[in-house]
Amino acid sequence: MRRLAAFAVAVFFTLTSLVAAQDTPQPDYTAWEKLASQAEQILQSGQANDARLEAIRAEVVKWRDQFRAAEGTNATRISTLKDQINALGPPPAEGQTESDDLATRRKSLNSQLSELQAPGLTAVEAFGRADGVVQQIDKTQRERQATALQRLAPTPLNPKNWAPALQEGYQVVAGISNEVMTRFQTQGGWQGARDWAPSVAIILLIAVLLLSKGRRWIDSLPSRLSARASERTRAALDFAVSLGQILVPLIGVILLVAALIVTNLFDQWGLPILFALPGAGLALFGAIWISRRLFPAQPGALPISLPLPEKPRAQARINGSFLGVALALHQVFGSAILPLSSFSGKTSADERIPLQITDASAAVWHLPIICLGAYFLFRFSSVLRHLPRYDSSENPPYRLRIGAIIGSAGRLVALVAPVLAAxxxxxxxxxxxxxxxMTMALIGLLILLQDFIADLYAMAKGGDKSARDGLVPVLVGFALVLASAPLFVLIWGARTAELSEFWSKMKQGVAFGGVRISPTGIFAFVAIFLIGYSITRAIQGAFRSTILPKTKIDAGGQNAIVSGLGYVGVILALMLAVTSAGVDLTSLALFASALSVGIGFGLQNIVSNFVSGIILLIERPITVGDWIEVGGKQGIVKRISVRSTHIQTFDRTEVIVPNSDFVSQSVTNWTRNNLSGRIIVPVGVAYGTDTRKVARVLAEIAEDQPTVLITPPPSVVFKGFGTDAMNFEIRAIVSDINGGTGVVSEINHQIAARFAQEGIELPFPQRDIWLRNPEALGTAPELEAKAAPESGDAQEVRDEAPQAPDATPAGTDHDDGAAGENAGYGERFERD
Known part of the structure; x- marks a missing residue:
């Protein structure tokens, strides 16, 4: 079995090498030369219509793709030969010689290199010619489109043009009628209609039901489902079901068109109108749906995406729906019949209908449709302009700004367009x-889709409405806006060929500082980095929860290992992502040098903290769970990150300390090697107490504590004589310093209880206050007389009273001779 597997592997690699060794098939340059010459002649003549130019362009693009693929012919062998030539060393300088063998080998390798490079150089030359033809075709079509937009037709306000316009319109209607009658008679009349009448009748019946009853049923379905759905799924379910308001009637229109086409009664006159009906139906039903979703009639049933009061909301809903009506009329009449609608250069009018409608008649028919659309656009834009007045905290502010801007632009367009048409x-x-x-409709659709994505995310989060404002919905909505950019470009007249050409240029990349950046490279960078980061996080989780807990490494060491794996994983993922994106790291040497200078000046603190964080993880002076003190802050280390360390203080506050502080400042680690630590409990006793008895009682109390270590034993120190008490200290080592505060508290409780039992008195502060000249205070009546207001009687008493000497505190200088006589008098005060 093993031999069979080995044989299969050998065969696989052999076939792979054979396929890789095969040369890339070379394009037929003879056929290309013929096509290129014809294309250049057609472009020079300027006689080809747009359809012909598009066909030529598509063919040239295919050839250009072949040439691009052929540019890499013999790339592997060419790279090998270049390495062999470089291995020979630099060629001899002028006037110098090298050995014959070396010179012969160098000449042979250079000859092989030139031979292998020839197909690629030919492909590069052909690619340049094909690219030039494509660019010339695009330039020609852009010039034609600009010319068509600037074309001045006879004014439709001239009454002379009205009668011919009505006559040509009647000819179109008559042409359709005659076409139907002629083909009906040709197919055998009612007798021949029996073959297709039953199937057409069934299709028409279904179409009529969908158009008449289906929409009404779909309109009531969201409210019925919302009543039964839970709160978390109601918004998303309502949006998904409401899409039927577009799909059901649109299917009815498509079935109606299919039924009419099956009859085979319509040809050159009627088919353009039939083919325009599905687009018109999409415009009509889509505009009604967007208007109802953005401006609902019942705010409680549907979430309001744009804040508007009831009356302006109703106006916006009605005018938005009528904009769909005007756009549908333009789709039917403008795109299917009137030639001025095709002046963008896409299709000539004489290729659409048999009747060549004059520009004057076309302008007459276009004017009322333009005026109708402009009228409802002006009314709708007037409502949008006032969106900032109805600001709401539940809506992103950018929506209000965009709504106001698009409203102002819409009003301007609504005023300018009828004037241009006139x-x-x-x-x-x-x-x-x-x-x-259509731009307004697309913006409204994007708003609704963003809300739908937010509702889906909130539903996935268990119905949490606050999740609608999360980062994920915002990023998805932003990506949705970027993806819709090509649609905006197409709406404003760009061709799909131009978009594909732009994307082709983008795929080749843009050179920037010696590095070529392309969308595929950016996507590869993001994808590889995210994959590498995810793998790193998975490995960290496995080590943290499965591998490291089974080892004897402490918690701090485990955290250091997990953090180190994270750093290494992120760096490797970044390097792989850069190389997979096609970026040559050697080309970034100059940029790295400039960046290093910037780091030295502007980012030195960040780099210092980063390096300090690595030092902390390697030396491990502190680890997660340690009780430390740094910069006057004490707490437990919770996390050591790249830039800083998170410390949780004992009052449950989070302190973020830069890592450089742990390297440059002194750090106290209370639990560095072990959890044991010393506690000191001060206590004082009153004078006259037996000090030996106090020491014995305190020692017994300390030894009775379960967390106090016996080795070394606790000690009682008689510190000395204080102002109010004799001071003692209990010094003990506890097994876990984290519980030291609780031990100190328990010792104090037992000291109070034992001292009460042993009759040991706790001291209280005592103060002796001596007063000089106490007779100066006088009697109580005299003091009251001095404290009374300065009335006339009181003034007389004060004047008649003898002058007493001032009371002076002890220790101050006084010239009164009676001070010595009263020096022996004093009074003692005690303060609890």
Whole structure:
């Protein structure tokens, strides 16, 4: 079995090497030369229409892709030959010689290299020519499109153009009617209609039901489901079900068109109108759906995406729906019949219908549709302009700003477009008005999709409404906006070929400082880095929860190992991501040098903290769970990160200390090697107490504590004589210093109880106060007379009273001779 597996592996690698050794198939350069010459002649003549140019461009793009693939022909062998030539050393300088064998070998390798490089160089040359043809075609079509938009038709306000316009319109209707009648008679009349009448009748019946009854049923379905759904799923379910308000009637329109096409009664006159109906139906039903979702009639049933009071909300809903009606009319009449709608350069009018409608008649028919769309656009934009007045904290502020900006732009377009159409610039008016309406519709759709994504995320989070404002919905919504950028470009007249060309250029990348950056490279960088980061986190989790707990490494060491794995994993993931993106690290040497200078000046604190964090993880002076003191702060180490260390103080506050402080400052680690530590309990006793008895009682109390170590034993120290008491200290070593405060508290409780039992008196502060000249205080009546207000009687008493000497505190200088006589008098005060 093992031999069979080994044989299979050998065969696989052999086939792989054979396939890799095969040369890339070379393009047929003869056929390419013929096509390129024809394309260049057609472009030079300028006679080809847009359809012909698009066909030529598509063919040239295919050839260009082949040439791009052929540029890498013999790439592996060329790289090998270059390495062999470099191994020979630099070629001899002028006037110097090298050995014959070396010179012969160098010449042979250079000859092989030139031969192998020839197909790639030919492909590069052909690629440049093909790319030039494509760019010339794009330039020609852009010029035609600009010319068509600037085309001035006869003014539709001239009454002379109205009668021909009505006549040509009647000819279109008559042409459709005659076409249907002629083909009906050709197919055998009612007799021949029996073959398709039953199937057409069934399809028409289903279409009519979907258009008439289906929408009404779908309109009531969200409210019925919302009543039965839970709170967490109601918003998302309501949005998903409401999409049926577009799909159901649109399916009805498609079935209606299919039924009419099955009859085979329509041809050149009627088919353009039939083909335009699905697009018109999508515009109509989509506009109604977006208007109802953005501006609901019942705010309690649907979440309001844009804050508006009831009356402006109703106006926006109605005018938005009528914008869909105007856009649908433009789709039917403008795109299917009237030639001015095709002045963007995509299709010529004579290829669409048999009747060549004049520009004057087309302008007459376009003007009322443009005026209708402009009227409802102006009313709708007027409501949007006032969105900032109705600000709401539940809505992102950027929506209000975008709504106000798009409202102001819409009002301007609504005023300019009818004026342009009245002058005669009908194509320019169409190119300005309808893209503006579709831009508003797309912005509204993006808002609804962002809310739907937020509802889905909130539902995934268990119905937490605060999750709607989380980071994930915001990022997904931002990605959605970026993905919709090509749609905005297409709306405003860009061709899909131009978008594909832009994407092709982007895939080749943009050179920046010797590094080529491309979307695929960026995607590869992000994907590889996220994968590497995820693997790193998984390995960290496995070590933290499974491997390290089974070892004898302490908690701090385990944290250091896990953090080190994280650093190494992130660095490796970053390096792999950079190399997978196609970035040559050697090309970043200059950038790295400049960055190092910036680090030296502006980022030195960050680098210092980062290096200090690595030192902490390697030397481990502190670890997670240690009780430390640094910078006057005490607490338990909770986490050591790249830049800082998180300490939780004993009052449950979080202190973030830069790692450099642990390297540059002194740090006290109370639990560095073990948890044991010394506690000191001071206590004082009253004078006259038996000191030996006090020492014996305190020693017994300390020895009775369960966490106090016997080796070394606790000691009682008689510190000395204080002002009010004789001071003692209990000094003991506890097994866990983290519980030292509790031990001190328990010792104090037992000291109070034992001293009461033993009759040992706790001291209290005592003060002796001596007064000089106490007779100066006088009697109580005299003191009251002195404290009374300065009335006339009191003034007389004070004047008649004998002057007494001032009372002076002891220890102060006084010139009164009676001070010595009263020096022996004093009074003692005691304070508890």
């Amino acid at each position: 002058i005669g610039f009908v194509a320019g008016a169409n190119a300005l008005l309808w893209p503006m309406i």
